[in-house]
Structure formats: structure tokens, C-alpha cells
Amino acid sequence: MKITNEFKCTFPAVSTNESLARAALSAFLIPADPTAQELADLRTVISEAVTNAIVHGYRNCSGEVAICLRMLPDRILYIRVSDKGCGIPDIEQAMTPLYTTAPEEERAGLGFAIMQEFTDSLYVRSSAGNGTTLTMRRRLGQIHAEQED
Amino acid sequence: MKITNEFKCTFPAVSTNESLARAALSAFLIPADPTAQELADLRTVISEAVTNAIVHGYRNCSGEVAICLRMLPDRILYIRVSDKGCGIPDIEQAMTPLYTTAPEEERAGLGFAIMQEFTDSLYVRSSAGNGTTLTMRRRLGQIHAEQED
Amino acid sequence: MQIHYDTGKSQLLVLLEGEIDHHSSVMLRAEIDAALYAHMPRTLILDFHQVTFMDSSGIGLIMGRYKILQPLGGEIILQKPSPYISRVLRLAGMERLAQITNSASPEEVAS
Amino acid sequence: MQIHYDTGKSQLLVLLEGEIDHHSSVMLRAEIDAALYAHMPRTLILDFHQVTFMDSSGIGLIMGRYKILQPLGGEIILQKPSPYISRVLRLAGMERLAQITNSASPEEVAS
């Protein structure tokens, strides 16, 4: 499929980079003129995915997180977040709302629920020991009549 | 040398991504609490380097620009910008202030002068046909006394 | 972040600020719990007026404080969330654990 | 961006806005030149008050307009740049081509 724009980045799995990931998403998305709601939703989505890579994938140890953002035709935003961490043994269980393997870190077990709610499609590929890749798509609404300021 | 944080990204050589590069730089730099002057200088530096890759490296044709940002010990910011474009045949000449090969695009010939002025070191590696890599370093000032807001 | 304690009402008011994510929630948790254990208030008010972003880490933060207060008969009020933050709160079903209000003080809502 | 023409003074005032880089300068050049050729003013005032970023593409933009006006005896005034933009203007030696002023109107400086 034709890609209108593509931004790929990598950074270490440290929690300060959660805001870096959100900033990159915003900067990539702004030229497409998203609504404030779309921007807020998608910032939340990337934050959940990157946090999971850091907290669960690498269990707060060192590692690298990779993001790929694409703008596809028809204003479809493609988001891919991957880690080379421990992987998810049972994906269905992991996606169950409120299920978390890190209650001691006060994880709510709602990351997947939020990602699913705020995207049109979410696909998880993971294998124990080989890391996890999330692929999500969200179609942005049509651009509104231009406003002069 | 020990790297405190590292952000690598790639994106297509299109002019809308000049602002994306600046946003990525800002997001990477903000946790280090730079002064407004440092942030402005370094946003200008990355903008010059990325613009050169797009305008001169790829001559406004398609190609990929890569950025690597590192925070090194002693608050030294490392910036690397590379393209796989046409390369620079004569680097000394290219770095001469006001020299430009694209006057018809109203380039001022001051990109290198600004990058040199706003960084502590600038190193250019380029070979005709193989692209160009700029490596720059700038040491940030010490953090000021914390202010409560 | 600012924390105010009202002895008369046994009310702890926490004015949250900025972005609440996994990174910031660690520090927020420590500061809120220090005040919580110092005063053991009947009511904890978390004010979201100045919060610009929150993901499920913020939900974990609320649930964690709920688990501390609930056995002691305390309650939580989530005050003045933006529409975006309300969306996340609702998605997480936070209205089952806490009162969500848009006004400055809970009295305004009760009246 | 807004453009105002004052016939009496033969003055074209361009209120620039936002970020001036290679991407935005292409459009800015087209709009400014359309007004420049329509009025052929004696003075072109570029106002930087609302400009939040400018790299050497902005210098190219100024130099290009200088090359149009200068043979006709016209002049350029660069008005109200922020400290960061002043720094780039000075580095580029723009004070040799144009008057740089911090006040709202050139009259204020002359008086």
C-alpha cells in the first residue's frame, strides 16, 4: 500500500522516553490536521504501547523500543511499536481487561483495552523470548472546512 | 563513550518533515532542561542539516534522511544527520559562507555557517554519490537552581 | 503538584499537574501516599484541572489509592477532568470507585 | 500571514507568522512577491513579531526580496524580531541590507 509519510525511530526502554514517543506521534500527526480528540486518543495509544514495552517487555531492564508511524491513503494512521523483550505467552489472556502481571507496579491492566478502544484495529504478534510487536490503525476523520485565523 | 540516551529516526526527504525533525529534537532535549537559547539554537541547527539533506542531498527527489541524537556525559548533545544523496564534491568550498549551489531556490549559503556558530564542533563526511553525514556536538550549560512554580 | 489538607473536613486535596504517565506516576504515588498516611483523611480529592495528559498509569494511580482508603471507609473524588481525561476515566469504569465531578468543590455538586 | 499596503507611504507591511523554514518559505515567497509586484512599494516592512522560528531559509527569503527592491531604489525594514531571530539576522549580516528595528513603526525609531 502506498505510504504518504513514514517516521521510524528507536530509543532505549527508559520511562523518560514515554513522553518522547508521544511528542514524536504529535509531530508526525499535526500536518494531517487531526482533531484534538484524535490527537489525544492517539497520544494515549502510543503511550500505552511504549509503556508496555518498557514495563513488561524489558521488565524495566535495558532494551530498545522501536516505533514506526505511517500515514496511509484515506488518512489512515498506522502505528507499530515493537520490543525485543520477554514476549507474551498468552495473548488472549493478556488482552483481558484488568489482567496484569505487574500489580505491584500498580498497572491497571487496561492498556490493551484503551488501545483497542482508541484504534480501529489492533494486531499483536509476540512469542516468548522474542519480543512483541503491536500494529494498530486508526482512520482520521475528514478535514473540516479551513478556518482563517 | 557512555551514552545517556539515544534517539534514532528516519523519514522521507520531504519538506514537511523539517518541522518533524525540530519537534523530535525538542522532545529529546527537554528532559535535559536546556535554556531557551540552547533550544532555539539547536532547533535551528537540525533544521539546517535536514533541509540540506532534502534540498541538496536528494535535490528534492525521494530519499531517506536519518537522524541520531545522543545525550553524552557532561551534558553534551550529539547530533548526526545523514542522507544517501549526491554527496558534496568539495567540502571546504561548500562550507564557505554564502556559497550555494541552489541560488534559484533562494538558498542563502549560510546553513553551514549557522551550524558551526551554534555548535561546538561540526564534522562533515561526504563522498560524491554516497551521501553526506554531519556530526555535531554541543555542550549544554549547567542546570540552574531549580525553580518552583 | 500541590497538596492541601483540611483538618475540619478531614479532606486531602491533591492538585495534579501536567502529564500523568508511567514515568510521572511513580513520583506522584510517593508524594500522595506520604500525605495520605500522614493525615489518613476521610476524603481524597484528586483535582485534574491542570492535567494535560493521562493514560492507564493514572488509572493505576487512582485504583492504588482506592485500595488504601476503602478498607478505612474513606472515599475518593475525581475533580474537574478534561473531556479527554473523562473519556479514559469512564473507559476504566472509575465512576464505580469514585465520585467524578466537574465543579470546584464537592459541596457545589451536593447542593 | 497578513499583508497591508499603505498607498500614501508606498509601504507594504507583511506580518509574518509561525515558523519560517524551507518548507514554509516557498509559500511565503509567492504571497509576498504577488503583493510586491502588484504595488511596487518604496518600503517593504517584514514584521517578525509573531515568528516563532527562522533558519537560513528566512535569510534567503529576505535576500531574495532585497534583490527585487534594491534595483528600484526600494528598501527593506525588518521589524520586531525576537532575540533568537535577531541572532540569526545578525549572523547573516542582514543589517547591511536592511534596517532592523524593534519598534512597531519605523517612525518611532527615526524620531
Ligand SMILES: Nc1ncnc2c1ncn2[C@@H]1O[C@H](COP(=O)(O)OP(=O)(O)O)[C@@H](O)[C@H]1O
Ligand atoms: N510488550 C509486552 N511484553 C510483554 N508482556 C506484555 C507486553 N505488553 C503487555 N504485556 C502483558 O499483557 C498484560 C496486560 O497489558 P495491559 O492491558 O497493557 O495492562 P498493564 O500494562 O496495565 O499490565 C501485561 O500485564 C503483561 O503481562
Ligand SMILES: Nc1ncnc2c1ncn2[C@@H]1O[C@H](COP(=O)(O)OP(=O)(O)O)[C@@H](O)[C@H]1O
Ligand atoms: N547534504 C548535502 N548533500 C549535498 N550537498 C550539500 C549538502 N549539504 C550542503 N551541501 C552543499 O553545500 C552548499 C552550502 O550549504 P549551506 O551552507 O547549508 O547553504 P545553502 O543550503 O543555503 O546552499 C550547498 O549549496 C550544497 O551545494
